[in-house]
Amino acid sequence: MSDSPETETPHRAGTVAVLGRPNVGKSTLVNALVGAKVSIVSPKPQTTRHRLLGIATFQDGQIALVDTPGLHRDQGGRAMNRYMNRAARGAVDGVDAAALVVEAGRWTEEDGLAYALLRDAGVPVVLVINKVDRLADKSLLLPFIAEVTQGREFAAVHPIAARKQDGLRPLVKSLLSVLPESPPLFAEDEITDRSERFLAAELVREQLMRKLGQEVPYSTTVEIETFEEEGERLRIAAVVWVEREGQKAIVIGQGGERLKAIGSAARLSMEKLFGRRVFLQTWVRVREGWSDDEAALRQFGYGE
Incomplete structure (x- = not known):
């Protein structure tokens, strides 16, 4: 294979907001892509409270994943809830692309809220359908994909099981494809922007x-x-x-x-x-x- 610049895969790098309602597995996905535990996880919703950068470095690109609190309807709750919604909404500012994470077989009003936020941000959105391993009837997956993509624009759609790290390679390829050609934004050994x-x-x-x-x-x-x-x-x-x-x-x-x-x-x-x-x-x-x-x-x- 030739090593000429014309045949080399261009290196891509950029920021990707990881958005979705609470408890769909955003932090599990970020950890799986980074290859280290940078975001805490638990079975309880709204475990994530802060915006956090997880840096996933690959041979042909680097993805700076902005992990966010779960986006939920703000019904005049506590200051903490308002803070988390502000953190989630602010995560789309200045990013190159976004991953909308949803749960296989379930689309709620809050999923629609997250999609609307990303649509208005005008960035490419990759739909990540997580927890497919927990979908009891796998024949329901294709109709679910057809339902949630109807009338909505996605750069790609990827069913995955983040907890088992299934389906991540094609997802990485899609995420890199919507990022700009760029040298790495961070050193190879950096995994987060947090101390x-x-x-x-x-x-x-x-x-x-x-x-x-x-x-x-x-x-x-x-x-x-x-x-x-x-x-x-x-x-x-x-x-x-x-x-x-x-x-x-x-x-x-x-x-x-x-x-x-x-x-x-x-x-x-x-x-x-x-x-x-x-x-x-x-x-x-x-x-x-x-x-x-x-x-x-x-x-x-x-x-x-």
């Missing part, structure tokens, strides 16, 4: 989402008070903030067992991501109504 301090807080919050009941995790946030290198080890002190004394007792658990389990699981995740030993200490404190307090949100890192 290790931020990622440490998120990994603690991930365990809160996973190990607590349905309501309490949404009233928690995590603040890193100390992040220090001690030789080959990291020393991290994290504060779990809750809104009521009763929630504090739930997070700590009987004899401190639940908080210990949360910290242990978070520490293991940190060691895997950071590639070194971690000494993690956790505390629980109360700040009344923080999730509906704009000043508190800013203090805890929920900026614009």
